[in-house]
Amino acid sequence: MLTGKRITLAITGSVAAYKTIDLCRSLIKKGAELNIVMSKSAQQFIGPITFSALCGTQPITDLYAGGFPHIQAGQDIDLLVVAPATANTIAKLAGGIADDIVSTTVMASDCPVIICPAMNEKMWLSKATVRNTLTLSSWGYEIIGPKTGSLACGQTGVGRLENTEVIESAITNRLLNIGEIKDKRIMVTAGPTREYLDPVRFLSNPSSGKVGYAIAEEAVRRGGETILISGPTHLARNRFLKFIPVVSAKDLSAEIDGEFDDVDALIMTAAVSDHRFREVSDEKQTKDRIDENIQLIKNPDILKSLSATRKNQILIGFAAETDDIVSRAQVKLKEKNLDFIVSTKVGFNEGFDKDSIEAVIVDKNSHKDLGMIPKRELAVEVINKLAVLL
Numbered sequence: 001m002l003t004g005k006r007i008t009l010a011i012t013g014s015v016a017a018y019k020t021i022d023l024c025r026s027l028i029k030k031g032a033e034l035n036i037v038m039s040k041s042a043q044q045f046i047g048p049i050t051f052s053a054l055c056g057t058q059p060i061t062d063l064y065a066g067g068f069p070h071i072q073a074g075q076d077i078d079l080l081v082v083a084p085a086t087a088n089t090i091a092k093l094a095g096g097i098a099d100d101i102v103s104t105t106v107m108a109s110d111c112p113v114i115i116c117p118a119m120n121e122k123m124w125l126s127k128a129t130v131r132n133t134l135t136l137s138s139w140g141y142e143i144i145g146p147k148t149g150s151l152a153c154g155q156t157g158v159g160r161l162e163n164t165e166v167i168e169s170a171i172t173n174r175l176l177n178i179g180e181i182k183d184k185r186i187m188v189t190a191g192p193t194r195e196y197l198d199p200v201r202f203l204s205n206p207s208s209g210k211v212g213y214a215i216a217e218e219a220v221r222r223g224g225e226t227i228l229i230s231g232p233t234h235l236a237r238n239r240f241l242k243f244i245p246v247v248s249a250k251d252l253s254a255e256i257d258g259e260f261d262d263v264d265a266l267i268m269t270a271a272v273s274d275h276r277f278r279e280v281s282d283e284k285q286t287k288d289r290i291d292e293n294i295q296l297i298k299n300p301d302i303l304k305s306l307s308a309t310r311k312n313q314i315l316i317g318f319a320a321e322t323d324d325i326v327s328r329a330q331v332k333l334k335e336k337n338l339d340f341i342v343s344t345k346v347g348f349n350e351g352f353d354k355d356s357i358e359a360v361i362v363d364k365n366s367h368k369d370l371g372m373i374p375k376r377e378l379a380v381e382v383i384n385k386l387a388v389l390l
Contacts, residue, residue, distance in 0.1 A: 003031030013041020122155030
């Protein structure tokens with residue numbers, strides 16, 4: 001499956017370093033040509049001889065061993081994977097620091113990069129790591145994990161290295177599907193809209209935008225010329241796409257109309273407010289001036305309107321439901337004349353702002369139940385299906 005693909009695996013100083021042995025052996029078994037680089041800290045947890053014996057690959061461990069090992073390991077490869085990636089390594093990469101074999105190899109590389117973090121929960125959730133990870137994401141680095149579980153420190157929380165199978169799946173997807181939708185123009189909408197009553201009050205929903213941003217990033221990685229139109233979120237955007245911020249449903253509709261004729265597909269993940277206030281005040285309304293019978297009016301159904309006027313564009317919808325996610329999606333698919341729709345299950349404590357969501361993909365002939373799926377993997381499923389249609 002990966003025959004002829006050249007991968008460099010960079011291992012840093014986490015106790016999870018031993019888990020990369022299984023990853024190495026699996027990648028080699030699938031035909032990949034593997035280079036391994038190890039930081040000095042990584043060698044405190046597992047020795048280079050282990051990889052040499054079990055994987056048949058001699059790791060590069062010394063930046064000053066002669067020649068230019070970081071150039072050799074970072075050039076003429078198809079993919080670079082940092083697993084596990086410590087908080088320190090992530091900070092170095094985000095700050096442009098190149099002072100060891102791993103950081104110099106990443107900086108010298110000119111290929112896609114996958115980062116697989118592993119650390120204590122408090123380190124992962126620290127402001128510095130959050131900022132650094134967002135920076136790397138905006139540069140187009142793909143972040144896989146971490147997952148929640150038992151940590152080396154004895155605590156339970158988020159920070160555990162993602163499962164080998166998940167990392168391997170991401171590697172395979174990146175190598176086999178790169179350039180799959182090259183020269184196709186993909187428009188993605190994401191996040192919530194806000195309908196203001198006055199300068200300080202608005203009608204909205206808890207959408208985080210995570211699914212839409214993940215889909216836009218996946219489209220970029222596969223070569224698509226991508227436009228991301230987003231309502232208010234706190235997410236970092238990939239710098240290789242065109243970004244258009246919006247606030248209201250009216251704003252969103254206007255921006256879509258301005259781009260729609262020139263795109264090949266629209267993926268509508270945005271959680272658009274169904275209603276807006278009939279009247280909007282320029283001044284904050286005091287409590288005693290707000291009428292209990294505030295009037296709302298319906299916002300236009302953007303997708304339904306586009307389906308009536310589209311030429312050859314593919315239309316993909318999203319539906320957030322609390323129950324009957326298949327049957328309700330089937331109704332919306334038909335009403336809006338979509339190519340397919342993704343229905344997700346949401347509630348007060350599920351779906352919104354989580355990293356995973358229960359989802360099903362519904363088209364005119366069938367439906368595919370994805371179960372509880374990470375939003376990053378949902379993005380892969382959506383782009384997989386779109387690529388077939390394109």
